[in-house]
Amino acid sequence: MxxxxxxxxxxxxxxxxxxxxxxxxxxxxxxxxxxxxxxxxxxxxxxxxxxxxxxxxxxxxxxxxxxxxxxxxxxxxxxxxxxxxxxxxxxxxxxxxxxxxxxxxxxxxxxxxxxxxxxxxxxxxxxxxxxxxxxxxxxxxxxxxxxxxxxxxxxxxxxxxxxxxxxxxxxxxxxxxxxxxxxxxxxxxxxxxxxxxxxSLACNEINYHFSGRAAHASASPHLGRSALDAVELMNVGVNYLREHMPSSARIHYAVTDTGGHSPNVVQARATVRYLIRARELPALQQLVKRVDNIAAGAALMIETTFSSQVLIGDAxxxxxxxxxxxxxxxxxxxxxxxxxxxxxxxxxxxxxxxxxxxxxxxxxxxxxxxxxxxxxxxxxxxxxxxxxxxxxxxxxxxxxxxxxxxxxxxxxxxxxxxxxxxxxxxxxxxxxxxxxxxxxxxxxxxxxxxxxxxxxxxxxxxxxxxxxLAGVEFINPIPEGVTPPFPDNE
Structure with missing residues (x-):
């Protein structure tokens, strides 16, 4: 509603x-x-x-x-x-x-x-x-x-x-x-x-963690499953999503963990942080689900797994x-x-x-x-x-x-x-x-x-x-169990 x-x-x-x-x-x-x-x-x-x-x-x-x-x-x-x-x-x-x-x-x-x-x-x-x-x-x-x-x-x-x-x-x-x-x-x-x-825009900030399998990038690339590739594919998917979301919505991202600095190792882990915004709280919840689906698709394509972690959010x-x-x-x-x-x-x-x-x-x-x-x-x-x-x-x-x-x-x-x-x-x-x-x-x-x-x-x-607010349930965009990002928790 x-x-x-x-x-x-x-x-x-x-x-x-x-x-x-x-x-x-x-x-x-x-x-x-x-x-x-x-x-x-x-x-x-x-x-x-x-x-x-x-x-x-x-x-x-x-x-x-x-x-x-x-x-x-x-x-x-x-x-x-x-x-x-x-x-x-x-x-x-x-x-x-x-x-x-x-x-x-x-x-x-x-x-x-x-x-x-x-x-x-x-x-x-x-x-x-x-x-x-x-x-x-x-x-x-x-x-x-x-x-x-x-x-x-x-x-x-x-x-x-x-x-x-x-x-x-x-x-x-x-x-x-x-x-x-x-x-x-x-x-x-x-x-x-x-x-x-x-x-103002309702928003959620979410970490998407991808896990794959490390391997020698030259000697045994077929054994690797790159978590960084999954992150890149997710970003591509979300960029295509922009055409099909409300014009007032906003999505921003930053890769916070590339899984390492050596190009000769298939990255077994990688994390991308998304800030997802929408005009209203119900619309935000729908948009987050679509971004979640893109993350799942990226993980499936690369044969990795992923988990998401809501950090913070506004209504x-x-x-x-x-x-x-x-x-x-x-x-x-x-x-x-x-x-x-x-x-x-x-x-x-x-x-x-x-x-x-x-x-x-x-x-x-x-x-x-x-x-x-x-x-x-x-x-x-x-x-x-x-x-x-x-x-x-x-x-x-x-x-x-x-x-x-x-x-x-x-x-x-x-x-x-x-x-x-x-x-x-x-x-x-x-x-x-x-x-x-x-x-x-x-x-x-x-x-x-x-x-x-x-x-x-x-x-x-x-x-x-x-x-x-008649007929609209307030679902706090900060779920139970999520703690404030105190400096010593970062």
Whole structure:
């Protein structure tokens, strides 16, 4: 059964958020600017990869403690994951934070040319230093509001490691840590400001291990059964499959074990790793079966055997019309981040390192006319936009299958900056990044408070969530028995 993840199926409330409440919560966020920008910069300076975010998670936990949250660390059996909770009774609003980074993207701050801090080192090429800090800042503002107004309800900051290919939220979902959550809110750095569309790909990362028989490649080639040949035939088969799968699906592969370095030995083992993506979770399951069949065929042709091992996976994002409309109302009242001429001049320096294709791609994704003269976003994206095929995967998707979820983009860097680039890393500590981060924290916090004050909005969101998923079983793309790819397990 198809899941329409983007079109709302319930009528959202059209009432405007209370302006006095918005001003109060936004002022609270603004007042906490300095410590949370410092937290973001400190995490930027200690970039750590999947499940190895020791220093970053420690800094997040220290800030949670300083802000007076009840903290539980090591949730879902993940040492660098945590939950900080505040409030009593009432609905539970989860605010999701991340703090992992990417390999090979080390870069000096504010420098508009490639200049690594450490050759081959890590870098925050997706802005997760901003993401985790602003999420915690928003949760702290909600905590303050609940206490001052003595409102029932709980806000939880979820410290979620390993989004970049580690899929930690899928393991957290499997462990049940979101089971009693009513609404989940997240954000992500971007070139534009707007509600994030429910437009991502479900995915699975799978190892295919082939086993054959070694032999002397010259003296007795007839006795060998090459596992590497089976890998190559599998890759050929999958490449032919591309013509016969949905255009929105994606398949990528990497040969991770060729079975040895000597061409004079028939390789008795070989492994290829596939990343398989599809628009919806049911479609992913079907596509994985087709790739499995190709692996079986390749093994049969070469007279080898094979086994497959699911490593990790994401579900696609499930949208929520009432939540998105509510967040959009907040965005339109707040407006875009308050960038000034100095910010625009800063961003223009980095735009000079980009191609026109970079710029066009940034605008095309949101169905916007290209403006090569605009360095920063000075508007709010419309709520309903053309549906782009140029999308990726996120482990927030798995959360959205079990909890009504809404997200916002925060404009934190020059328009056209490619994701996962040295240019994005370089802009991660700038005033532009800080302003966009504070802006996202304001929207996240005020949306959470709005929902806590109006349980009927939560009820609307839950009703739509049930309607979207009616008749569709959630099968976590991370099966039972699969463990997180901790660094010492690699």
């Amino acid at each position: 198809n899941v329409d993840a983007s079109t709302p199926v319930a009528t959202p409330s059209t009432s405007q958020p209370d302006s006095h409440t918005l001003e109060e919560i936004w002022s609270r966020v603004e007042a906490s600017r300095a410590p949370f920008c410092a937290l973001s910069d400190s995490i930027w300076a200690t970039p750590e990869l999947n499940y190895d975010e020791v220093h970053s998670s420690a800094q997040i936990a220290a800030m949670l403690q300083q802000q007076g949250f009840r903290i539980e660390r090591g949730i879902a059996g993940i040492p660098t994951a945590m939950v900080g909770e505040a409030g009593q009774g009432g609905p539970v609003i989860a605010i999701l934070g991340e703090y992992d980074t990417l390999p090979g993207l080390s870069q000096e701050a504010d420098v508009a040319e490639p200049r690594p801090v450490q050759a081959g080192g890590n870098g925050h090429g997706c802005g997760h230093n901003l993401l985790g800090s602003a999420a915690l800042q928003a949760a702290s503002a909600v905590k303050y509001f609940l206490a001052v107004h003595q409102l029932p309800g709980r806000v939880r900051f979820y410290g979620c490691p390993a989004e970049e290919g580690g899929y930690a939220k899928g393991f957290m979902v499997r462990a049940g840590v979101f089971d009693d959550v009513d609404i989940a809110i997240s954000w992500h750095p971007n070139a534009f400001s707007g509600v994030i569309e429910a437009n 696609n994002l499930i949208g929520n019309g009432p939540l998105e409309a509510r967040m959009q109302a907040h965005l339109e009242l707040l407006g875009p981040p308050p960038f000034d001429d100095a910010d625009r001049a800063y961003a223009a320096r980095f735009q000079k390192t980009l191609s026109q294709d970079d710029m066009k791609s940034a605008y095309d994704r949101y169905g916007l006319a290209v403006d090569y003269q605009r360095p920063l976003c000075d508007f709010v994206l419309p709520l309903r936009r053309p549906y782009s095929d140029m999308v990726d995967s996120t482990d927030v998707g798995s959360v959205s299958w079990v909890v009504p979820t809404v997200q916002v983009y925060g404009a934190t860097y020059a328009i056209g900056t490619p994701g996962h680039s040295w240019q994005l890393v370089a802009q991660g500590k700038a005033a532009v990044a800080h302003k966009g981060m504070i802006h996202a924290a304001k929207i996240t916090a005020s949306t959470a408070v709005d929902l806590l004050q109006h349980p009927e909005f939560i009820a609307q969101a839950k009703a739509e969530h049930r309607a979207r």
